[in-house]
Amino acid sequence: METLALLGHGIANAATDPAMLLAITLGAFVGLLIGALPGLGPTAGVAIMLPVAVGFEPTVALAMLAGVYYGAMFGGAVTSILLGIPGDAPSVMTVLDGYPLAKQGQAGRALGLATYASFIGGLVGLLGLTLMAQLVSSYALMFGPTEMTALMVLSLSLVTVLGTEDHLKSFLSLALGLWIGMIGLDQIMGGPRFTFGSMFLLDGLDFSLIAVGMFGLGQMFLALEEHTPDAVGAASYSYRSMMPKWRDLIATRRSLGIGSLIGFLVGVLPGAGATAATMMAYGAAKKMSKEPEKFGKGALDGVAAPEAANNSASYGAMVTLFTLGVPGSATTAVLLAGLLMVGLQPGPRLFQEQGDFVWNLFGTFYIGNLVLVFMTILLTPILAAAIFVQRGLLFAGVIGIVIYGIYGIDLDLSAIAVMAGFGVLGYVMEKLKYPAVPLIMGVVLGPLLELGMRRALIASGGDVAVFYQHPISAGLLLASVVVIGLPYVTLFLSRRAKTARA
Amino acid sequence: MGTALLDRAFTLVLLGLGLFITVSAWNYGLYQNGIPGPGFFPIIAGLMMTLLAAALLVRDLSGRMRLAGRIDPVVMLSVFAVTGAIVLFVFLAPLTGMGLAAFAVMVGVGYVTEESHRRDRLFLLRLVLVSAGTVVLCYILFAKVIGTPLVTGPLGF
Amino acid sequence: MPTIRSTRIQRSSPARAGLVASLALLAAAVGWSPAAKAFEPERDVTIVVTSSAGGGSDIITRVLADTITKLKLTKSNFLVENRTGGSGAVGYTYAAKRTEDPYLWTNIGVSFFTTPLLGQSPVSYKDFKPLAAVSEDPYIMVVKADSPLKTLADVKKAGRIVSGTTGIVSDPALLAKSLETAMGIKADIVPFGGDGEVVTALLGGHIQVQFGNPSEVLPMIKDGKVRAIAVSTKERIPALPDVPTIRESGYDVTITQLRGFVMPKDVPDEVVSYWAGIIKQALDSDLWKTNYLQRFDSVPLYLAGNDFQAEMDKRNADYKTLMTSLGLIK
Known part of the structure; x- marks a missing residue:
């Protein structure tokens, strides 16, 4: 109860202080913009704002930085849905159903849903962060390399759900992704792998290059095969169709719930990241869905689950930052730097020693989340009009922004050529009916699996028994067996039932 | 080009890549002090790729499952043109600066991707304006607001 | 005023030049008088950091730049550029190529030594001139x-x-x-x-x-x-007076995190010593003590010239031994 009172006070403070409101709005707007730019994601956004923000008073500074963080999670969806280009890594999964919806003339509907999903996911994450932080952080500590390995096995077993009917091609796509994820310096032994002597490949391929190339450029190439209607902005589109719908929220409530939950729980885990969370959320939503065949062709659930997950994950990642002073992700590491630079030491004592600061800051998160909803909803009809733009002009503009965005990641021009290569790969794979999702899952989850397993085995001195002796790990591995095996079991049972009846 | 032919070529590329990964992984070392080493996971990916690609090749050659359809040569040309333009940008940018190079690429991409019957004068004018506008916008956003050190040419942008 | 042979900087923006000029005016107005030195800066300084913003190297760089600016020790402004990638190789290669640029500092970290030792970088620590080591963090x-x-x-x-x-x-x-x-x-x-x-x-x-x-x-x-x-330090650290050093326990092991800056190889010595002097002034200030040393519990250190060079040689040899024992280099 005391927590609620403190939180209420914090929210009230954030809502009534004009300086604070300005900081939140500015941070959220910058985040929205950076999230929407292909290539630049939340980490880059917060880092860019860091030198600006530390000049202000601590609460204002952190409110602004955090605003950039969760604002980027809202913004990523915009380009994903409108152009099929993931604005940042955690919004990759949003492309899968968001873009088909936009092509069906329902861009506004998808954007609206993404916004509400972001808000709901954010709210769930916030409640977890503000009300149960201490409890949740002890859960995070239970997750060591062993448990992470098991979690990744479970996540990768979702490939069977997320691939296509053609299992050969699904798993080939996964193998390709796993390999791409291994390019660069081996993080355990330190030697280079598959770098072909190139300096550029030492740190591995940035996931944004792959995502923007395969989805963004790939989609652009595919669009060349279609003929656009002559009259731009034909009568089949109306602004009314672009307004968000409340009933979509009710229809997708289960995906919103599971997405928010998975997002938060995975976001809390050190090193797992929001992108991995969106993949698991999408997989779980599809697994639970009554119409899994609609996924990838414009399912509302396919937008709701990952968008709820990535926002929820952003608050999950802050749990260990505030309770232990330990950043669990790249973005929270930059936030930690921000805290230190304004003279605050996050950690177990922050709540006691700087209680006002913490609760006021948490208050700004609630307000910021609300501000973002209004901001995005107001912009939605304008943004959604992008589909009215003549194709040649749209593509020209998009290529320009992509070029600058990709260059901005590592200040490296060759990254742009690599991105183009992935564009061709994405197009070829689509033409040859290779699903792209297993590939990106391999790139994101594969390294987590490899690192987890090798770390666990170094710590255990090479003893494999740790994986089934640890209860959490054993449970997760059992769940993977169920995910992989269940379809076959039900198939077998239904066949037997049929033969029995016959 | 027939899609089936492209499919076979792609399978062969993956088969070769799979073998390459397997051999490299072997050389990285599968185990180190009894613990999976740098080559352990790559060899799994490599073997997986090799075996699956081989299976796919068998399925393809046996004729049980082949993709129908062709890839429109115009589309294929456009894909090459767009990719080529982007690669050209990478070489052009250090000489002219990112601004000019991006402008050239954008005009090129816009022209190629618009349908032929709509490439009239008005379109070209709009294209040039949009491209120039995007360059200016990106310059302000990246160089001035974000503070990214862009690659600049003799004109300073 | 003797001019530097070649500055080789392509970027030149009138806005920035204006800023420098106005800052110079400001400096003159508050009574800043240039000491009699062979080198006088005319441009802004770029500091390359090879890790991403928010990391330890980035923080010390920004706090140092901020301290110098606030104390008005020089008329140059400082721009911090995070050139990540290639395990440091990208940033260090970029910096080493601008061999004579007197306005380019580069922050050094562990990868400054280790990536070249792995044979993964075209440049090594030998392609740079030591500017100053600024702190030593204990483990x-x-x-x-x-x-x-x-x-x-x-x-x-x-x-x-x-x-x-x-x-x-x-x-x-x-x-x-x-x-x-x-x-x-x-x-x-x-x-x-x-x-x-x-x-x-x-x-x-x-x-x-x-x-x-x-x-x-x-x-x-x-x-x-x-x-x-x-x-891991030579002496016990002020924050933990009761905790012994490893050396006290009878094992001759001292390893600390060295933080410092280098400049391109062919920058004239008078330029390096000018900047080293500026850094020394900043490190001696109270602002540095409160904003960095106390906040990050760091151990003060200043090394320049040959001392810093010797320290770099030693570190390089240490890393080489480690990597050989790990089987990374033969």
């Missing part, structure tokens, strides 16, 4: 509060430790390997992606020992979540 060897290990003697008795480090080619890994040799124990290294991951693994009991940075570990020590066993 604190910590265990979880309920761990049976209380002193290094306990560690020796246990015979094997599982330590978590940030990356394999890093100072903590070097520490673990050095202790392994010095103490005759087995020290397994579990490399993680960042300090945060190591701390959570330690608190969760997945690893036994961490060699942590003060800014991360000290609050946890104060809070009783972890216990310090030893520090």
